[in-house]
Amino acid sequence: MDFAYSPKTEEMRQKLLDFMEAHIYPRIRQYEEESRAGQFPVSFMDDLKALARAEGLWNMFLPSLRDDEPGTGLSNLEYAPLAEIMGRVPWSATVFNCNAPDTGNMELLHMFATPEQYDRWLKPLLNGEIRSAFAMTEPDVASSDATNITTSIRREGDEYVIHGRKWFISNACHPDCRFFILMGKTDPNADTHKQQSMIIVPRDTPGVTIERNPTILNMLDHEGHAEIIFKNVRVPSGNLLGEEGSGFALAQARLGPGRIHHCMRSIGAAELALELMTERAQERKTFGRYIAQHGTIKEWIAKSRIEIEQARLLVLRAAWLIDKVGAKAARKDISMIKVVAPQLHTKVTDRAMQVFGAMGMTPDTPLADSYTWGRALRYADGPDEVHLQTIAKLELRESNGSTSAIHLTPPER
Template identity: 55%
Template sequence: MDFAPSAVADDYTKRMRAFLEESILPAEAEYDAFREARRGTPAEHELPPVVETLKAEARDRGLWNLFLPSESGLTNLEYASVAEVTGWSPVIAPEAINCQAPDTGNMETLHLFGTAEQKQDWLAPLLSGEIRSAFAMTEPDVASSDATNITTEIRREGDEYVINGKKWWCSGAADSRCAIFIVMGKTDPEASKHRQQSMVLVPRDTPGVNIVRALPVFGYQDQHGHCEIEFHDVRVPVSNLLGEEGGGFAISQARLGPGRIHHCMRLIGMAERALDAMVRRANERIAFGGPLAGQGVVQQQIAESRIEIDQARLYVQKAADLIDKVGSRGAASEIAAIKVVCPRMACGVIDRAIQVHGGGGVSDDFPLASAYAWARALRLADGPDEVHLRSVARVEIKARA
């Protein structure tokens, strides 16, 4: 396996790094001030205008829709290094280049399974950055780590589907730009276990859609929101079906594969920024007659962080390379493994950085506390560690049966 960056990947990564350092990182203070002024108000989920400015600049720099090979021409392995750079500013950078979750997964789903009309209505404006979207699969009343548990009903009546159910952790739904939901529910409870579910497109303004609340993550309220949504007799035309009836579970697995890779790539960038902050703090902070960097215990924390980041990066590169060669299904075990490895690694590195920063590390004066919250949440998002460990174990057991 040769993971040396191609000339194309090297070029995009350098341009992304320049964009990050010249424009994105300097914009973080303006972004945070805008959000802080609206915290706890009805305007809490307004988009800071600086993001639209950055999006325009990204287009001018040729950094747009890089996640989708059909749009960018980049392989998953080539995109990996670019996505890692965006992890240095995980709230702003991915959206600045239109590579933010959950829209990337939704765009991939529409690209793979959407009809020509669905692509025109929803994929085109998503690719242009005009609208945002949400993915409604997880439910509060069942263990949604097993997607076959979902209870939302999608019942066909003539030329319409009628949807009833409750979802939560629908990321993006609080943003006023969110125009479309991909909703997963049961169309045939009597079918075989993995053929009961289907996915339908539900425009946000459809009667019966009620956004109940936006859920905080460890006290942090993201701009785009993670929402609880109720669907009461929501009617959409049958033409809003994605793929075929009974194909919802298969679509969900196809959707989550690349998305998990993207999360892992960004987590490596988050960990790199935390390590950078740790080293800077250790060199600047004086205690017991010298800089913290002179303390053996701090040196050990720095060394362990470097080792763990590099190990995780190699594993992600292997998974990305496999997806390019054999597809998400063939790389399923590796995707599951990195989804366990990367959040754990990032949590550990960020935690050490917090420790070196002392009291400042748990405040909002540094980006470490919010980074830790997001890294810890990613041990649950797109499936908890335990589910992915189960998948890896099954492959190992089957291989030796």
Template identity: 60%
Template sequence: MEFDYSKKVKDYQERLNQFMENYIYPNERVYMEQLNEEDRFSSIPPIMEELKQKAKEEGLWNLFLPESEYGARLTNLEYAPLCEIMGRSAMAPEVFNCAAPDTGNMEVLVRYGSKNQKEEWLRPLLDGEIRSCFSMTEPDVASSDATNIKASIVRENDEYIINGTKWWSSGAADPRCKIAIVMGKSDPEAPRHKQQSMILVPLDTPGVTVKRPLPVFGYDHAPHGHAEIEYNDVRVPASNMLLGEGRGFEIAQGRLGPGRIHHCMRTIGAAERALELLCRRAQDREAFGRKLAEQGVIREWIADARINIEQARLLTLKAAYMMDTVGNKEAKAEISMIKVVAPNMALEIIDRAIQTFGAAGVSDDYPLASSWANIRTLRLADGPDEVHRRTIAKQELKKYQ
């Protein structure tokens, strides 16, 4: 087994780390200050567009998209350590045009979009000119089982009519969000996994109403946000259908595999930064006559954190390797494993970092509180822990049938 990164990956790592040190970390507070100067959901902090342009100039743009002519031609395994670096800052993925849900939506368009769909929507997404959302989860059904989706997609002549309410459509509140990928039921009488379809819906289409942004533990994640959207007799051309009627579940499975592993990669980066902050704080503060770093319990936290990060990273790299070599479907157990492991690992480390910081840890003076709130959602997003454990157990039991 080869545990070393290639020369190409090491070069990207060095350049990304340098960019983070020079431009991302120093501008995190600038970004928040600019965001708070106006309505948080109506304008984009100028520093974000400046940094995106800088990332383009330095060739640190669209690093995802394996097996595609559009990206940097990196495999999932090569992209993993780079995505991890981006995950150290909440603002960083967008700077490099590697932020969810756009990455997943671009992968959908690359894999399943028609030539016209790619020209109209993929190209401006790749260029960072617009943003997008993924509209699948619904308030009235258990959406962890995608076959429960109730929103309707009905054909009428050369159009489809969409009706339903979606929520947690991340990015829909962003003024730059122009297109939604909507999952709905097109044939309730078809076999269970052939009832759903996915269709492209421009957000300026009559009948589309972004009702409200949904906060996460009090964080609104502006200007990105997570929106509740109402689709009321929304009509779009039949050519907006992705891949074909009844292929929605298939597309969802193809989309969520890479999306899940990207979340885990970024989560490892967030855990690394939390551990770094914990260690620096522990060496800086004294209590009861000794530095915190000399307290036995703190040292146990640090040791456990390093062990758990390394374990999660190796499992993530294995999943990425399998996606590259045997495909996403064959790697589904490993993808489910990391989806359970990474958020739980990071939450424990961030929680202990918060404890080390004391009252400062729950404030917005440091990234720990917001990072905890964001990563806690990953135990639900793209499938809750319980569903992934079910998948893992099912795959394990197959060995003994």
């Protein structure tokens, strides 16, 4: 077993780190100022995207590429350490066309799009010309159980008619968002996991109304986590993705690699929080000592280091497994990292905020926003409890009584 990154990964890491140093870190303040002033997307985004693409730092998340597709063709294991670097500045993923939820949609379209869907929707996404959203969650039903969703997709001649209400639809408010991949029910009477289908809905279709963009923990995300009404929305039948009734299977296929991306970005965010915490703790004194010299703080620093290393190994192993056996066979590991990484993200960031004192809650450090996003990730792509349930279910299924020989025999009475 070799724990070192491959030469190819090291080369890409260095390239990405250089790009971050030269072009991303110097623009953090400008990004904050412009987006707070309502300028979104920020003025330099298109220029940075063009630069990143010219330097070969583009679509790095997508493993199998056709010859005519822009990207690097890295495996999940090779991409994971790059996602970690992007996690230090959340908006940087957009510069490299590696941002959710477009990445998940690109993966889905890559696997299942018809030639027409490919040309109209996937090509401009791969080129970073448009954005997209994924619409599954609904306010009226507990959506962590995707079989609950009620939005209807009804066939009428050459069209499908869509009725329903969705919320927390990330990216929907981005000015460049052109379409949603929507999950709804085509046949509520079919078997539980065959009722759902996915369909492409252009955002400008009559009947689509973005009602509001709720803040999360009072943080406004300009890309949006929007509440959207779909009322008598008509799209051509050719917009259906895959077969009628395949929506549930498509949703499963969509989520594997994307969880690696989120989790590695969370590790990057935790790593940054630890760096900030250790630096700050060595700058300020209380009760005659640097904050870093107090035992409690030393323990926080040590625990953070241990927990980050544990989580990183677990996520890299899950990425390796997806490459080897596919997302379906790796689902227990994917659920494990989905529980571990967002909790790590919030735990380490929370310690860092505490070390910064009151300043930790303000926008003067990236910690408060980072905490908010880490907290959101405990719901997005399925809440912790659902993943724990998956892990337990698989663990129980795998248990086969093989330990019976190891049991101690109770003393005879």
